[in-house]
Amino acid sequence: MTTPKTGEMLHLRGNALDKGEPVALPLTQSSMYHLPGAPDGHPNYGRVDNPTWQHLEHVLAHLEGAPCLTFPSGMGAISAALFATVKSGSRILIPSDGYYVTRLLADRFLSNLGVHVTERPTTAFGDGGFDGFDVVFVESPSNPGLDMIDLSAVAACVRAAGGITIADNTTLTPMGQRPLDLGIDVVVASDTKAMGGHSDLLMGHVASRNAQIMERVKEWRRVSGAIPGPHEAWLLHRGLETLDVRFDRMCSSAQVLAQRLAGHEAVKQIRYPGLPNDPSHALAKAQTQRFGFLLSITLESEAKAEEFINACPMLRPATSFGGVHSSAERRARWGDDVDPAFIRLSVGCEPVEELWQAIEASLNAL
Numbered sequence: 001m002t003t004p005k006t007g008e009m010l011h012l013r014g015n016a017l018d019k020g021e022p023v024a025l026p027l028t029q030s031s032m033y034h035l036p037g038a039p040d041g042h043p044n045y046g047r048v049d050n051p052t053w054q055h056l057e058h059v060l061a062h063l064e065g066a067p068c069l070t071f072p073s074g075m076g077a078i079s080a081a082l083f084a085t086v087k088s089g090s091r092i093l094i095p096s097d098g099y100y101v102t103r104l105l106a107d108r109f110l111s112n113l114g115v116h117v118t119e120r121p122t123t124a125f126g127d128g129g130f131d132g133f134d135v136v137f138v139e140s141p142s143n144p145g146l147d148m149i150d151l152s153a154v155a156a157c158v159r160a161a162g163g164i165t166i167a168d169n170t171t172l173t174p175m176g177q178r179p180l181d182l183g184i185d186v187v188v189a190s191d192t193k194a195m196g197g198h199s200d201l202l203m204g205h206v207a208s209r210n211a212q213i214m215e216r217v218k219e220w221r222r223v224s225g226a227i228p229g230p231h232e233a234w235l236l237h238r239g240l241e242t243l244d245v246r247f248d249r250m251c252s253s254a255q256v257l258a259q260r261l262a263g264h265e266a267v268k269q270i271r272y273p274g275l276p277n278d279p280s281h282a283l284a285k286a287q288t289q290r291f292g293f294l295l296s297i298t299l300e301s302e303a304k305a306e307e308f309i310n311a312c313p314m315l316r317p318a319t320s321f322g323g324v325h326s327s328a329e330r331r332a333r334w335g336d337d338v339d340p341a342f343i344r345l346s347v348g349c350e351p352v353e354e355l356w357q358a359i360e361a362s363l364n365a366l
């Protein structure tokens, strides 16, 4: 697996510039393009083309090592990948413990259109095999449980059985894991999280080396109208320029915090793939570049969990994750099948000692 070359990424635009052009990416906020005569090869309308998206997609393609298309949210990207690959009568397999809105999409919309939806927990994902599934959707690590599956093995089995695989790679980003390099057919991601990284935008993308699938995804975007706003695209591009630095800091801090939290008496249980005794550790070592910036802790009770989250001055009590500000929440409040005192913690870019002092003080005060 290759790590994206982020130095090259930072100069993708600069190395193609003509004298006098702006170094920073211009934001093209226009629905119309000046288009006399034959429209061939020129941007023609804002639902179809936008130079700001195009450059963003060029940068994302560099990170993913594959062509990319952007969408106005992670769910926009997931919808596009699924609508481009299923039809009435298709059988799809999705994780029962993955991102819950993906399950809602499958259960409440795809199944009404004659798509047969099967759910399995990530830890038993291969039980029953993959024969007969047209699309197998995976999330590794799963959100919020942080369980992992062997992506290469699943990709090979599904391919042998004639199906295609889609991986939601939101939690690790291409800096942490590149599922396409492991044989997965399509990657989807919410760029709302660490890719954008500043909690100020929603975006998503689809990446694949399968040209036919990408053609369908592009057609879906043009026809459904699920297009990103140019301003969001511009903000995401700006966020990507610091992804490497932010992700590196966040993962390093998460490792330090996980080790210290594991030894704190207020913490009943901890999950972090970077801890040697974590159930995901072996798979994480084999298929990811980094162990990520998400960890989970379970405290003694729901009340203590709430108290901790709300009192700690360096944890935003907020849903979503991947921002520069560390954040935390009790996932049971959304109905995730976890302990009421289970907290998902997203480690941000604060200096780790400052962050630890705040977390430790709040735990000690419980």
Ligand SMILES: *Cc1c(COP(=O)(O)O)cnc(C)c1O
Pocket (backbone or CB within 6 Å): 073, 074, 075, 076, 099, 101, 139, 143, 168, 170, 171, 189, 190, 191, 192, 193, 202, 203, 204
């Ligand atoms: C947030 C998230 C999504 C959905 O992304 P939006 O940008 O909120 O639409 C999908 N998958 C995972 C794993 C997520 O965390």
